[in-house]
Amino acid sequence: MRYESPDTLEAAAKLLASESGEARILAGGTDLLVQIRSEVLSPALVVDIKKVAETRTIKEEAGGFRIGAAVTGAELKEHSALKKVWPGLVEAANLIGSTQVQGRASLGGNLCNGSPAADSVPAMIAAGAVASIVGPNGRRDLKVEDIMLAPRKLALQKGEIIASFLLPKRAPHSGDAYLRFIPRTEMDIAVVGCGVSLTLDGSGTCAAARVSLGAVAARPLLVEDAAKALIGSKIDDAALEKMAAAARAACKPIDDKRGTIEFRTDVAGVLAKRTALIALERARKG
Amino acid sequence: MQERVKIPKFDVVGTRPVRPDGADKVTGRAKYGADHNVAGQLVGKVLRSPYPHARIKSIDTSAALALTGVKAVVTRDDFKDQSSEFVPAGEMLVNYRDVLRNVMAREKVLFEGHPVAAVAATSEAIARAALRAIKVEYEILPHVIDVVEAMKPDAPIVEDGMITVGVTPPPTKPSNVAKRVEFVLGDVEKGFKEADLVIEREFNTKPVHQGYIEPHACVGSVSEDGTAELWTTTQGHWIARAHCARLLGWDMTKLRVTSSEIGGGFGGKTVVYLEPLALALSAKTHRPVKMAMSREEVFKASGPTSGANVWVKMGVKKDGTITAGEAILKYQAGCFQGSPVQPGCMCAFAPYDLANVKVVGFDVLSNRPKVAAYRAPGGPISEYAVESVVDEIAEKLGMCPIELRLKNAAKEGTKAAYGPKFGPVGMVECLEAAKSSPHWNGPLGKNQGRGIAAGFWFNIGGETTVNLQLNEDGTLTLMAGTPDIGGLRASLAMMAAEELKIPYEKVRPIIGDTSTLGYNFVTGGSRSTFSSGLATVEAARSIIKQACGRAAKLWEIPEDAVTWDNGEIKPAGDNAGKFKPMKLSDIAKVAGKTGGSIVGVGAISAQGAAPSFGVHIADSEVDPDTGKLTITRYTVIQDAGIAIHPAYVEGQFQGGAAQGIGWALNEEYIYGADGKLQNAGFLDYRIPVASDLPMIETIIVEVPNPRHPYGVRGIGETAIVPPMAAINASAARATGVRMFELPLSPPKVLKAMKEAKKA
């Protein structure tokens, strides 16, 4: 196995594109190294992207934030400006693993590991995050909801690297939240995850909303019908019920060791309501 | 009837000194199984079956052996077959025919993860490559996983030609039922006729793993002259020696086994898995071979305890008198016979004084790893079912569940359904302590329910040796041979200090190896503080006797004219006051000149082990929308006899409760239709994490065991017996639904609540 740690994304993309065997990007390694050690993967080339400054920095841009793909959960938590505007996203990233894992785990890795249960992904989708991708043919943007296609399958071409994510400028009276259901209290994988982001107008009516679900289908879902149920409402019980029903209708889960179809579908509705209420509370304060 | 021992006042026993092994453990200096390394060692790895059931047609190791760095390969051909015969080991019986096949598959692989070959190589990477290079040809056979399925007449047969034992006339057709056992007291039919209320229920439990944090690991080193050393993490190194010597055909004296510090065993380390393989590989190479399991291997190929199907029927009068108890237990044994169904039968109704009991048990094979002992093996399963029915009876009669239990509680003189009459036991005392506990009388919040359940475990004694040597400066070195898993060294040093009237710090306890000490049976059956404690007391008393003898010599008076008076050696009778009293340290200084080193040996077969009863109170809170149960408060009340070191007794209580909470809420082996284990890791095999648990409160009840000089009963196992029923009862009240299946995982609880709402 060859290990490279280039300084630029262009060099990294070139290395990845020209490797004839299996090539993998290394961010925090909390997924990749586990998979290599358990012999699920045995890449011929590992390209560490952490020497590339863009992947490791958080900066304000266009009124929003640009977050490097390899920035760790712990670093997100320590960024008070980011945490103030996107508390749901930061909380989602900080649900990943334990304190030790937090010191390494990144948003880019969480998304590109390709698990439908990844915690930060519904939060990023709800936030309307856009990935900036660098590949052998240059740079392009892709919405986060369009990146993961199926378990372990991404819309990235050979040699493409997510450099950073852009979180858009926030309107006043906005809030986001993420909740997951796990049988334990920590160190577990989401049986259902839900991210909600919403904006209220001056009268407290929901002007904009995005609802995303994780672990209930082959890929994280952006549930537009659930958002529609909220938009134009005061987010009262009736709207919440309608949103929960839309969330449940969007679920296409599997029966597996972590939960049944019936359970996941039920709990998706429950979590959607609970998450929306937290986002609402935050929007009212914001 | 035996007299109750009055709880005497002790100087050391009952205090809470720091454990002698503590500093090394918290600083990382302590050596666990995988911490042992020897110069020149090879890495050993096991090739495991990918199938749950298949005939091995051929094994070709030539390509593996041809790899540079591969030093040896062993397969079934390297072990001589063993005849079928049962011998006791730990709390279970072993059959060397099966032990051998569990260590290395012969005719068939019987579970996913069954070893088919082992390699020794110069590096881990080469060892892995060697495993990939071994070609095994399998003829895949149909498999069976579930216990009820395995008992069906058309089920695939795990062990060819197996005929059920314990049935007359013997069946003519082979089946997966290895054994039927039955325990009967009185007449249950008569008992049910006397009852005003009869409840009959069927329960299902899943296999659960002991979940020790330290995976199995060992180093085996065989010299050119055939002598060998084994370092291993084990609950019993004499048993490990016996098993390895037997499987390898060696004289026991050639094999010296040292037990490492142990990161939990709970019964699961009374078995050999890697040890014979490491030794066999080392015998071929004459290089030390180190082997360690991954967590996945631990889950797939060690432990667990049985999953089971249990049917219980109980009859009760309006006043709460239980008139009869009947149960049928079907326990999974895994791929070889020997589930703990027999102790399960014996425990089922043990907390109660009943006239009519009938328990029938079946030991059933399936294509799973062979079960290993797990803390009170068999007891938690049957008692979960019985105690859940007892709770339902209390509810139906409108009686307090403590009062119902008090009315029927086993006490001194009660004849247990499994045979013996109890001596002094603490069931009533535990129930009384529960009744007046702050927890039982405390408030409950919204969506919360409270449950209570009792539990019983026998405890055992057995062969034990302790050496106590008096050092020149009057300090003592204590060598025991029951591996210290839960604070044993501290407790033994405390008993020695108490006997010898010296400070605790003056006794340094260590665990000896198989060549430096007489035989010791395993640390299991909650026996080590009881048995090694007895042997320690015997060794200490021998030291006192010898010291008095030395004083007699010095004073030139007869030995019987010297007495031991609370730490002082004094002339007595006519000679009283004639010589200055001596201390043990004075004798130590002159030991060399008065006859040589003073060593006390306690080599015993410990008799008089006494059972321990416990009562647990659990509060659980349900999230009504997701079915998730959270344990919000928990109290363990248990009879310890006397707590030598109360902090370590509390630790055992809390540990048992924590494991029981995992068993009750989320732990289970999950198999796919392909017969493969789907959750061989701590991510999806959900033992509780710290934040899942409330502070577990403890109440130590002390009804001393009259057969032990310090009243010890043994407390390690009982604590895992009551949790499942206590939590089940609390969940029934929190959710309004009675459930009959473990674990009480959120999908099941939510479904049960939804169905109850519909009905």
Ligand SMILES: Cc1cc2nc3c(=O)[nH]c(=O)nc-3n(C[C@H](O)[C@H](O)[C@H](O)COP(=O)(O)OP(=O)(O)OC[C@H]3O[C@@H](n4cnc5c(N)ncnc54)[C@H](O)[C@@H]3O)c2cc1C
């Ligand atoms: C103990 C433990 C607990 C965990 N708990 C959770 C949990 O609760 N929730 C959860 O969601 N996950 C959990 N995880 C999984 C893991 O920690 C997260 O998915 C984490 O975010 C991965 O980030 P990383 O930087 O470590 O990724 P890496 O392991 O470095 O990479 C993961 C994958 O993404 C690819 N990749 C990484 N960065 C990029 C990029 N910029 N562009 C393209 N591809 C890239 C890699 O090639 C690799 O295939 C846990 C893991 C462990 C070990």
